[in-house]
Amino acid sequence: xxxxxxxxxxxxxxxxxxxxxxxxxxxxxxxxxxxxxxxxxxxxxxxxxxxxxxxxxxxxxxxxxxxxxxxxxxxxxxxxxxxxxxxxxxxxxxxxxxxxxxxxxxxxxxxxxxxxxxxxxxxxxxxxxxxxxxxxxxxxxxxxxxxxxxxxxxxxxxxxxxxxxxxxxxxxxxxxxxxxxxxxxxxxxxxxxxxxxxxxxxxxxxxxxxxxxxxxxxxxxxxxxxxxxxxxxx
Amino acid sequence: xxxxxxxxxxxxxxxxxxxxxxxxxxxxxxxxxxxxxxxxxxxxxxxxxxxxxxxxxxxxxxxxxxxxxxxxxxxxxxxxxxxxxxxxxxxxxxxxxxxxxxxxxxxxxxxxxxxxxxxxxxxxxxxxxxxxxxxxxxxxxxxxxxxxxxxxxxxxxxxxxxxxxxxxxxxxxxxxxxxxxxxxxxxxxxxxxxxxxxxxxxxxxxxxxxxxxxxxxxxxxxxxxxxxxxxxxx
DNA sequence: ATAAATAATGAGTCATACTCAGCAAAACTA
DNA sequence: TAGTTTTGCTGAGTATGACTCATTATTTAT
Numbered sequence: 001x002x003x004x005x006x007x008x009x010x011x012x013x014x015x016x017x018x019x020x021x022x023x024x025x026x027x028x029x030x031x032x033x034x035x036x037x038x039x040x041x042x043x044x045x046x047x048x049x050x051x052x053x054x055x056x057x058x059x060x061x062x063x064x065x066x067x068x069x070x071x072x073x074x075x076x077x078x079x080x081x082x083x084x085x086x087x088x089x090x091x092x093x094x095x096x097x098x099x100x101x102x103x104x105x106x107x108x109x110x111x112x113x114x115x116x117x118x119x120x121x122x123x124x125x126x127x128x129x130x131x132x133x134x135x136x137x138x139x140x141x142x143x144x145x146x147x148x149x150x151x152x153x154x155x156x157x158x159x160x161x162x163x164x165x166x167x168x169x170x171x172x173x174x175x176x177x178x179x180x181x182x183x184x185x186x187x188x189x190x191x192x193x194x195x196x197x198x199x200x201x202x203x204x205x206x207x208x209x210x211x212x213x214x215x216x217x218x219x220x221x222x223x224x225x226x227x228x229x230x231x232x233x234x
Numbered sequence: 235x236x237x238x239x240x241x242x243x244x245x246x247x248x249x250x251x252x253x254x255x256x257x258x259x260x261x262x263x264x265x266x267x268x269x270x271x272x273x274x275x276x277x278x279x280x281x282x283x284x285x286x287x288x289x290x291x292x293x294x295x296x297x298x299x300x301x302x303x304x305x306x307x308x309x310x311x312x313x314x315x316x317x318x319x320x321x322x323x324x325x326x327x328x329x330x331x332x333x334x335x336x337x338x339x340x341x342x343x344x345x346x347x348x349x350x351x352x353x354x355x356x357x358x359x360x361x362x363x364x365x366x367x368x369x370x371x372x373x374x375x376x377x378x379x380x381x382x383x384x385x386x387x388x389x390x391x392x393x394x395x396x397x398x399x400x401x402x403x404x405x406x407x408x409x410x411x412x413x414x415x416x417x418x419x420x421x422x423x424x425x426x427x428x429x430x431x432x433x434x435x436x437x438x439x440x441x442x443x444x445x446x447x448x449x450x451x452x453x454x455x456x457x458x459x460x461x462x463x464x465x466x467x468x
Numbered sequence: 469a470t471a472a473a474t475a476a477t478g479a480g481t482c483a484t485a486c487t488c489a490g491c492a493a494a495a496c497t498a
Numbered sequence: 499t500a501g502t503t504t505t506g507c508t509g510a511g512t513a514t515g516a517c518t519c520a521t522t523a524t525t526t527a528t
Contacts, residue, residue: 020475042361045516055477060517118365121355127276131352133417165429168410169403176406180398183367195399199433250494254506279485289508294486474525481518487511495504 024062026052032073036115040070040122067126071134074123077116078136081109085143095151099200102144103174103193110178111188117178144170158205166203170196258296260286266307270349274304274356301360305368308357311350312370315343319377329385333434336378337408337427344412345422351412378404392439400437404430 030051034043045066049056063069088105089098110117124131144167151157177192264285268277279300283290297303322339323332344351358365378401385391411426 037362039359039361039363041359056516057478057518058476061475066516114365118355118359121352122359125273125275125352125356127273128271129273131348131413131417161429162425164414165411165426168414168426169407169430169433172406172408172410173403174406176402176409177399179365180402183365191396192399192402195395196403199403199436202433202436250505278483290485291487291508292506295506298486300485470528472527476523477521483516484514486513490508492507493505497502
């Protein structure tokens, strides 16, 4: 085989690979659309194939089952969300502002693409197998963790509460709020984000000085109540 | 028709109605079990019928479709959860304690019956129809609202944040935390509840300002007294 | 140009949610 | 209590839609 031929063959192989990837992408997009329109159960594999301009059997060359396809759709969605979230955050900003940026982006996305978000839970369920977290969601969640980590390292945030608990407050609240808003057919409500971030003040390191009399008292009170809770347990 | 006969007929009608209800209940229980074991897609209508000791066709006399049955299962679950939650709350206790009781009960239930909780989202989805809240969940949520309402009326809680936003923090956080714990195969973690209730302090009307020095002191004193009471008990 | 390997097709298979004609039991009538 | 009507139950049968695979088409290798 001379170099000329090898180059040619390689280029061909490349375009072929691109063709395959384009086909896979087309199927994924068609599935995303139809799942959104008709729900997972309402979506017919035949229709997905038709919209992707392939034969029904072809879909099965790329995705072994309907559930596999569903997983791929959901995975892709969260991957794109991760990219979007990272872009929505201003690197130079304070931790608190970054959290606000992330919260806003997240809530808006959840509302806009609520159908896909709703379908996410389906992807986690596979017959009797235990519910697991999808890899791409774990990746998405890291965007939050990174911000928090930075806050802790800079001394802006206290590190006494496990980060996963704070994370669950953050994402749990936003997801629930998104559902509430969608069900009520309301647009994004910044009040939700203001409220959430007010709560997050609690994780801020506040020093007990004269200039913050209220904060001091609150801190003392909270400390006492924590003791009370501990004692109450035993 | 003499009274004797009417009574007899009525009694028969009653026992007949009971029989029907027992059958319906049997189907519901069989479905709950199997949905939990095998997931919604893994559960076969034939198997549900078999476990309920009825013919497959009979199931369809009580529930028009599998999805209907699913809805009934989920509805029943949340109805029982509502009863349990109301029982878990001590009427004479403070708002803050009641919230803790509810949070603990809720988190524990979510973890114990995670399978059914996970299935709840399926009941909301019906092909392309928009996601809606199930009636019984709306009822369940009232347990929380009632506590909050009482807190606002007694002046213990401030009313500036819309109650639904606070509710979303509460349930959203607990649901997310439950998922985290289940996925990690961990038992209930009281830290989650402590953290959540610490956050809820923000909604408490604590007059920690100059103009109400007494109120501040009273709050601190009350906290100390609670500790004293707890310690006295042990 | 030809063979080998890889990709695509869609008619056919199979599992299962759901139906319905026939049967059984209960309720009513006299 | 026998006959009649009404109500409830049954499970074999149907329709649908996910998935398969023998065949055909396209690409790669020589």
